Amino acid sequence: MYFESFADFLEMGRHGFYVWTAYGVSLALIVTNLVAMVHRRRQVRAEIRRASRREEAVENHPRNEQSS
Amino acid sequence: MNKVRKQRLMVVLGVVAGLGIAVALALTALQDNINLFYTPEQIVSGEAPVGRKMRVGGLVVEDSVQRDPETLEVSFAITDGNGAFTVHYQGILPDLFREGQGIVANGTLVSRENFQAKEVLAKHDEEYMAPEVQEALEQAGHPGANKSGGKPEYGDSDEKSGSASYQ
Amino acid sequence: MWNWLKKWYHKLGSPRYFYEITGAWLPWVWPLAVLTLGAGLVWGLAFAPPDYQQGNSYRIIFIHVPAASAALLGYVAMGVAGLVALVWRMKMAEIMIKAIAPFGATLAAIALITGAIWGKPTWGTWWVWDARLTSMLILLFLYLGVIALQNAITDPRQAGRAAGLLAVVGVINVVIVKYSVQWWNSLHQGSTIRMTEESTMPPEMLTPLLISMAGFYLLFACIVLVNARSEVLWRERRANWVRRELSNVL
Structure with missing residues (x-):
């Protein structure tokens, strides 16, 4: 460990603001991408499941075919 | 590789080469401004x-x-x-x-x-x-x-x- | 070798095969990505020595350089996918373009933002219009252009080819970014990590930098693969294998 105390670590020798802003912004951008990625994955899966359930229901009840 | 693909490959490479040359010329001409x-x-x-x-x-x-x-x-x-x-x-x-x-x-x-x-x-x-x-x-x-x-x-x-x- | 490559290419060209094999890879690559990225950044932030001139502000390098390098490498990968999409009309290549662009744009933005934040205490300015900074900004715009083309065209196959052309052509800019500090005089310094000669950095700084770089590449790969898998499912949503795949796992 290069720094002597946690306060030193946060301060980064007067450059704390720059270093932590850079790391913070980068982390925020990466997390945004991860959230979007998970969201898209869930959305696609849910949508396909819904569609296949709908079609199955149609197949199982031929009467519904006319009404739809 | 079949003929159509070869043709397409040539077209794409041609476009890239042409554009590359154009960019290179432009950058050389603008050298003073880019420095x-x-x-x-x-x-x-x-x-x-x-x-x-x-x-x-x-x-x-x-x-x-x-x-x-x-x-x-x-x-x-x-x-x-x-x-x-x-x-x-x-x-x-x-x-x-x-x-x-x-x-x-x-x-x-x-x-x-x-x-x-x-x-x-x-x-x-x-x-x-x-x-x-x-x-x-x-x-x-x-x-x-x-x-x-x-x-x-x-x-x-x-x-x-x-x-x-x-x- | 060539035959093996050709076989691999045809296999990966099948969305179903791609989906299955990457599904087997991801449980391994994800933890590896998180571990390397975490190790590289913690090492760089807390354990590497400060720089004799810049002090601790140089620690921004541990995200700045890996992000910039991954953004450039990602663009080249997208360019290759663009070429394959244009010439061989391979569906998987179109999917890859779409999967790479968003995180590539994010990495280019991270490189620009961290560079600006680093520039203020070291150079004395957030931004100058020099060759390196400007060409990097163009890289971000090219990524955004690829995303915009994808969104503007409704037919996914046409969108893939249009975006592919921009991806291929944009590779020219990657070359400009790479050599900008050699061709023109700029405020940005030359490269520290060198392939052919000794890097201008001692091992106690270079090691965490290289680890962090590996971490960024792995994270990029993971995000691209997951996005590509979602896109495969979506485009093949009427196929039986997709229906079966999704009904197996609840």
Whole structure:
């Protein structure tokens, strides 16, 4: 460990603001991408499941075919 | 590869090659504008127009920095090994401003020898070192420890200044 | 070798095969990515020595350089996918373009933002219009252009080819970014990590930098693969294998 105390670590020798802003912004951008990625994955899966359930229901009840 | 694909490949490669050549030509023609600054060599040789706003860049000459104790006025010489001139500046210099280090100054070229800067930026090189290592090197009198004595790694380096013909 | 490559290419060209094999890879690559990225950044932030001139502000390098390098490499990968999409009309290549662009744009933005934040204490300015900074900004715009083309065209196959052309052509800019500090004089310094000669950095700084770089590449790969898998499912949503795949796992 290069720094002597946690306060030193946060301060980064007067450059704390720059270093932590850079790391913070980068982390925020990466997390945004991860959230979007998970969201898209869930959305696609849910949508396909819904569609296949709908079609199955149609197949199982031929009467519904006319009404739809 | 079948004929259609070969044809498509040729078209795509042709487009890329054509565009690449066009970009290369444009960049060569705009060389002066893309270069961020004029080098001391260009200033001394008369390539840079006197009286115009521009950026200049070079290494700060050792022992050339003079500060006025009353005002914040400071002057120093910059060089690239092929010429040198004096930069005048009033204000606070960046942390990394040091003798022997590269700087880029924004301002007006008053004469072939004098540049009035409005803004001074520190350029740093690609060398990174731990402080103790640097001290040790300096004490041992290692030639690499002190940048100013070393290679002229600044501005137009050797391979370029030889062949480049601006204007 | 060539035959092996050709076989691999045809296999990966099948969306179903791609989906299955990457599904087997991801449980391994994800933890590896998180570990390397975490190790590289913690090492760089807390354990590497400070720089003799810049002090601790140089620690921004541990995200700045890996992000910039991954953004450039990602663009080249997208360019290759673009070429394959244009010439061989391979569906998987179109999907890859779409999967790479968003995180590539994010990485280019991270490189620009961290560079600006780093520039303020070291150079004395957030931004100058020099060759390196400007060409990097163009890289971000090219990424955004690829995304915009994808979104503007409704037909996914046409969108893939249009975006592919921009991806291929944009590779020219990657070359400009790479050599900008050699061709023109700029405020940005030359490269520290060198392939052919010794890097201008001691091992106690270079090691965490290289680890962090590996971490960024791995994270990029993971995000691209997951996005590509979602896109495969979506485009093949009427296929039986997709229906079966999704009904197996609840």
